[in-house]
Amino acid sequence: MATTEDVVAFLGPKASYTHQATLTRFPDSKYTVKPQTTIEDIFAAVQNGTASHGVVPFENSSNGSVVFTLDLFADLNGRYPDILVCGEVYLPVHHCLLGQATPTKVMPTPNQPRVRPQHDIKHIKQLYSHPQAWGQCKIFLSAYLKGVERQDVSSTSKAAELVAHDTKGTCAAISSKIAADLNGLDVLAEGIEDNEGNTTRFFVIRRRDALFDGTNAQVGEGTREEHCKTLVSFTVDHGAPGALADCLATFKRHDLNLTSINTRPSGEAAWHYVFFVELVGRKLPDGEGGAVNDALLELTTVAKGWRWLGSWVDELRA
Amino acid sequence: MATTEDVVAFLGPKASYTHQATLTRFPDSKYTVKPQTTIEDIFAAVQNGTASHGVVPFENSSNGSVVFTLDLFADLNGRYPDILVCGEVYLPVHHCLLGQATPTKVMPTPNQPRVRPQHDIKHIKQLYSHPQAWGQCKIFLSAYLKGVERQDVSSTSKAAELVAHDTKGTCAAISSKIAADLNGLDVLAEGIEDNEGNTTRFFVIRRRDALFDGTNAQVGEGTREEHCKTLVSFTVDHGAPGALADCLATFKRHDLNLTSINTRPSGEAAWHYVFFVELVGRKLPDGEGGAVNDALLELTTVAKGWRWLGSWVDELRA
Incomplete structure (x- = not known):
């Protein structure tokens, strides 16, 4: 059990x-x-x-x-x-257009998209998918399904589930091939994402x-620093000039390579932000030192608040 | 003319x-x-x-x-x-729910949302708006219009236009009060955004x-540096450790206060990014020096590519 x-x-x-x-x-x-x-x-x-x-x-x-x-x-x-x-x-992620194939199999002749439909899709009147999927299949959608009504749903597999219950056969989902099998749908087109x-x-x-608090139990002891990544969020005092730069300088001072930065509204006031940085390296158990630990200690003096959001093995480099 | x-x-x-x-x-x-x-x-x-x-x-x-x-x-x-x-x-931005009021005027009695509808909205079967608006009206939508089908359109005013052509009267738009007047729609609820x-x-x-190339003709000569903002985009060599930090350090070295950072996929390869920084200050005409100009000159040596995207008067501080 x-x-x-x-x-x-x-x-x-x-x-x-x-x-x-x-x-x-x-x-x-x-x-x-x-x-x-x-x-x-x-x-x-x-x-x-x-x-x-x-x-x-x-x-x-x-x-x-x-x-x-x-x-x-x-x-x-x-x-x-x-x-x-x-x-x-x-x-x-290779998206498919899933639906119910009609007996007619007329092939449109486009040039732009990477793939063409395997069935006639003129009967499709409504599309279901997760909002992220529309942006990944722009070229195919504008070539073959321009103007067709789109309905956002919570996941691509939910979209396939909904289309499987469509009795008119005029709905289609952008979803995975696995979802086609699971829901008994036809693959009307395969590999419709813009970018291969x-x-x-x-x-x-x-x-x-609680037992491992301050450590990261998931990253093995022997894992090399440069094969790990760490996510940290922080907020700054927006009234203090250079506050964001001071926070970023903290990582630089400890030779931590920032790989990405994101900004989101902080919610406490308009135009105040939460910053997210991802960097190469990992936090060691408290008291064991290490560049990430030292940088986070210093961050306390320049950030309004910060949070270590985890360290893990970098799957692209490990 | x-x-x-x-x-x-x-x-x-x-x-x-x-x-x-x-x-x-x-x-x-x-x-x-x-x-x-x-x-x-x-x-x-x-x-x-x-x-x-x-x-x-x-x-x-x-x-x-x-x-x-x-x-x-x-x-x-x-x-x-x-x-x-x-x-x-x-x-x-104060959103309204626009549609066609029905004769019945039953008031629901919720507690969470900031506002309640001014008319019965039980007849609403489909909602139109710009994707940004859904995220700004989450509380109202989940209290009064949970599960109602949503259709993304290109703008909130386009949504109002579409609803004005709805002959069944069961569609509503999240749009502005001005759009209600222009399209002859009823305001079913007003101020439905989560955040006042x-x-x-x-x-x-x-x-x-071409005549003013290298200058910013829109910012008056006498405008104080600290009342201006500048937008710069840059890309880095993702193979070089510390490349992003080096670019950011360039701004810090010239005491330029970064107010926001954004990251978007660069499109040239997966997990390569274009970074956007917004900072306090303005670019002067080429040859006139200034902190922004100096920082951009230095950026050439550490960024793979960069682009000055303009300087303008900061409307929150000017």
């Missing part, structure tokens, strides 16, 4: 890209993977301990950051104080553990 | 928030304001000279950056090389002028 130690929350329903990312790290022979309706539900499940881990989409190579996830890490209402990133998964290398990066999250 | 010197492009149709922002800076007694369908159309009109200026939404106090606008400034395909920011407008201080910041863009 599964204890919560073995329960992993992901953005469902089954066959979502998050589900596929989850299975690469948490095979269902060993773990109970539990679908959730929203990304926030995943944070909540890990925070309240009903799941030991969660898997959340963080950024896409074409679309950039998933702002919903960033805002949950910013945690303006203090609901998820114990959430830490402890791993990442890169998943190539379209990849989504997911974070594995866990709850801060 | 209007010359292109007097033509200002904005995100239409009429009565959009961008239109309202445009009129505060370019009164229609003196300028010809021309509605465009997309933000990209505004960039194109200014680039090709059919408009002397454009007004584009840049960020919202609750939602953060408008990524469409950022991506147009990133200009991955080199279509808008001459676009510069030359001003900003802050516009308080909800404000959108717009950029006024112009085309780089």
Whole structure:
């Protein structure tokens, strides 16, 4: 029987890209993977301990950051104080147009998109998908489905589920091939993403553990610094000139290589921000020193507030 | 007769928030304001000279950056090389639910949202708005219109226009009060944004002028440095450790106060980014020195590429 130690929350329903990312790290022979309706539900499940881990989409190579996830890490209402990133998964994302094929099979003759539909799609009157997917399939959609009504839903697999219940056969989903199989849908077109290398990066999250507090139990002792990454959020005193630069200089002083920076509204006042930096390196247990630990100590003197959001093994370099 | 010197492009149709922002800076007694369908159309009109200026939404106090606008400034395909920011407008945004009131006027009794509907809204089956608006009215929507189908359209005023043509009376738009008057719609609820201080910041863009190239003709000579802002984009060599930090250190060395940083996918390869920094100060004409000019000169040695995207008067401090 599964204890919560073995329960992993992901953005469902089954066959979502998050589900596929989850299975690469948490095979269902060993773990109970539990679908959730929203990304926030995943944070909540890990925070309240009903799941030991969660898997959340963080950024896409074409679309950039998933702002919903960033805002949950910013945690303006203090609901998820114990959430830490402890791993990442890169998943190539190849979208399909799923629906119900009609007997006619007329091939349109376009030139721009990378792929053409495998079936006639003139009968499609309504499209369902996750908002992120529209931005990843712009060229195909504007070539073949211009002006067709679009309906945002909570995940690409939810979109496939809804289309499977469409009795008129005029709805289609942008979703994965796996979702077609699971829901008994036809693949009307395959590989419809604009960018062949379209990849989504997911974070594995866990709850801060009282026993290991201040450490990062997920990164093995022997892992080299340059094969790890760390996420930190901070706020600055917007009245103090140079406050943001001072915070960034802290990382520079300890030779920490920043790989990305994000900015989100802080919620406390208009035009105040929460900054997120991702850097190469990892936090060691408190008292063991290390560049990340030293930089965070110094950050206390220049940032209004900051939070270590986890260290993990860099899957692109490890 | 209007010359292109007097033509200002904005995100239409009429009565959009961008239109309202445009009129505060370019009164229609003196300028010809021309509605465009997309933000990209505004960039194109200014680039090709059919408009002397454009007004584009840049960020919202609750939602953060408008990524469409950022991506147009990133200009991955080199279509808008001459676009510069030359001003900003802050516009308080108060959303309304617009539609056709039914004779019944039953008041629901909620507690959470800041406002309640002024009419029964049980007949509303479909909602139209710009994607940014959903995120600004979450509490009202989840209290009164949970599960109602949502249709993304290109602007809030376009949403009102579509709802005005709805013959069944079951559609509603999230749009402005001005759009209600213009389209003959009823205001079903007013001030439905989550955050009373909800404000959108717009950029006024112009085309780089050959005569003034290297200068910023829009910022008066006497304007104090600290009352100006500047936008710069840059890319880094992702293989070089510390490249991002080195670029940021350039601004710090010249005591330039960074007020915001944004990151977008660069499009050239997955996980390569374009960075945007906004800072206090302005670029002077070439050869006249100044901190921004000096920093940009140094940026050449550490960034892979960079672009000055304009300097303008800071409307919150000037």
